[in-house]
Amino acid sequence: MGAARVPRRVIAYVRAGAALCDLGVTPVAVYGSGHDGDVLDPAKEGGLRAAAVTYLGPGRGLDEALLRELRPDVIVDVTYDGKSPYALDEAVVERLGVPLVALSVGNELTLPEILDRFGELAVSLGAAADAGTAGADAGTAALDAGAGVPETRAGVPGAGAGAEGDPGGRESVSRAGLRAAEDALRKAADRSALTVLALSGAGPDQVHLARPLAWPELAHLAELGVRLVDPGPGPGANWLTGDWGRAAELRPDLVLFDSRAHATAPDEVLAGVRSTPWNPETPPSPAAYARFFHELAEALTA
Structure with a gap:
């Protein structure tokens, strides 16, 4: 069963958040990895700073109370092993009861495939407002079904989302x-x-x-x-x-x-x-x- 509405309040790992920002979805906040400190790394920020996106610090040390205050509809991370989110403790997300999507960026996929998946996710999160509704519905259904689990169980919007959700908008230009x-x-x-x-x-x-x-x-x-x-x-x-x-x-x-x-x-x-x-x-x-x-x-x- 699909979600009642498109998830709008997105918290993401900084790499995923910067990609979504490029694709037309501005996260509420982003967090870093174990390599990151208390200040957003300029090499990773992309358009996040210009979009005034809040940086929360390293993901493994996030304040759960603060996360609750931010009221995320979905958390987006990446995964290198296809099993676990890279930068955030999965147990934290489970306690929050918020859907988690961790998209693979590992070498089992080609770069075009990785870009396609992020494009599909962006459509499911409301990018390309003039897009058809089928892809977005599929994406929110996957998010709704997969609370607290990485990509291999949370699901990824189907390939049709990219095809139907890009009739010449920002994604086509990029x-x-x-x-x-x-x-x-x-x-x-x-x-x-x-x-x-x-x-x-x-x-x-x-x-x-x-x-x-x-x-x-x-x-x-x-x-x-x-x-x-x-x-x-x-x-x-x-x-x-x-x-x-x-x-x-x-x-x-x-x-x-x-x-x-x-x-x-x-x-x-x-x-x-x-x-x-x-x-x-x-x-x-x-x-x-x-x-x-x-x-x-x-x-x-x-």
Whole structure:
């Protein structure tokens, strides 16, 4: 049975909230992850600060009384394992009695599939007001049925929501922008012979080197022709952890560096290598990835 109304008061993990904001749904508030502090990370904020969205601090330490005062209709998180919300204690949501949707951003999905799911969710939450009602009804029914559980049980709006809910509004414009950015990056990669290494600095003595195929957006870059460097064998599914000497040995022409506040910038320890920022938690929206693809295209051809 569907919900009586479209959920309007959304609280979200900052990555999900920034994506929804891009897609036309402004959250009441957002919370961070265990990496985040008491101030919203500028690398993650997207349009949230401009939209005056309240930041609540790290999700694992949220004040339940404050959450109740905010009266959320739904909480939106992400999941990397397909089982548990990434940034919020599921038991808190269960005690609140509020529906939880945790959309997968793991490598079992392609980047286009991830973007489609967030687009469908945004429609179900009221984005694209001129859209047909079938997709929104399906989305609210899923939310209503899945209180307190992640995506694998809470459900995700069906594919029809994206098809019926986008008759030329904001989502269509941003999709066109994404296609243009992909074309620009494809052309830049075709003209450039630069090799690219994605990494996250973990202090002066340690760095996490990204395995390209473990990241949907990096795998998509490879599909567009970017010459990504694989760090090679060793432990770790998403990252190979080593020292900065290991990064230097790979001899990348360009470094995609983790631009989040907790990460170490490579220019502090990896001298003489060109670099450009990469947010491993880029909001899953066409607009956010279009910006990233344009920035990388410029870095490849500079």
